[in-house]
Amino acid sequence: MNYNSIIEGDCIDVFHDSISEGSVDLIFADPPYNLSGSSLNLKNNTTGGAFYKVNEDWDVFSEADYLTFTDNWINGCKGALKDNGSLYISCTHHNIGEIIVVGKKMGLQLKNILTWYKVNAMPNITKRTYTHSSEFVLWFVKGKKWTFNYDEVKKFNPNKTKSGDNKQMRDFLDFIELPIVQGKERLRGDNGRALHPTQKPEKLLELIILASSNPGDLVLDPFFGTGTTGYVAQKMNRKWIGIEKDKKYIAMAKTRISELV
């Protein structure tokens, strides 16, 4: 396998054809959430700001097809993981049910559900529900001796005691407050609009990679998008592989990561 590179294609096929069984230490997967196609479409907004409705062809499935898709790609992840590897999957209320059912059915153990509270979440335009301000990251492990770098994660804790020491882990819960990607971190086109609707915060990946891998380990992302996982893994001295089916996102990710090399 070629490390630090992006494989173009459908991740289900790529897992089958190109990724060695039991070779990956950590997978972060940010799959389609199957939430596109609702009537609330802000795609023509010109702000280029943080509020960007996802409405993409790759994110539309029937309920039955979505369950089959989830089954197939999680099966690919399970095969690719080392015996004690970790699989982190981002989701919302739209798809958390399917992912937990499939993960447990495959014998993966769910260790935590991280809540990402989006401090600049999209405003509640319809006023017909509670404001959607969080996403979740499910952490599954395959075996019994999974990696969890407790002391490193503790150092990541932004809260300090009065003497400047890191506080206990109870001050760094399974809850993380981060804005939706904005400012210089957001990849934008010449018109100022975000180039990808679901670019994930680098800080979120920093935490996950720090907690569940060590320098030199192999990190894989089957839904690579703008390459956030590869970008952060490269910075943190991990090997990485990205899988992405859209050529334009592959080009974006390559440009982004090439700035580091």
Ligand SMILES: C[S@@+](CC[C@H](N)C(=O)[O-])C[C@H]1O[C@@H](n2cnc3c(N)ncnc32)[C@H](O)[C@@H]1O
């Ligand atoms: C939710 S986005 C991931 C965004 C990424 N985490 C980032 O920070 O930019 C999902 C990505 O997966 C890609 N994709 C969707 N279905 C795929 C599949 N079956 N195989 C590979 N890539 C896929 C889409 O083109 C999209 O870029």
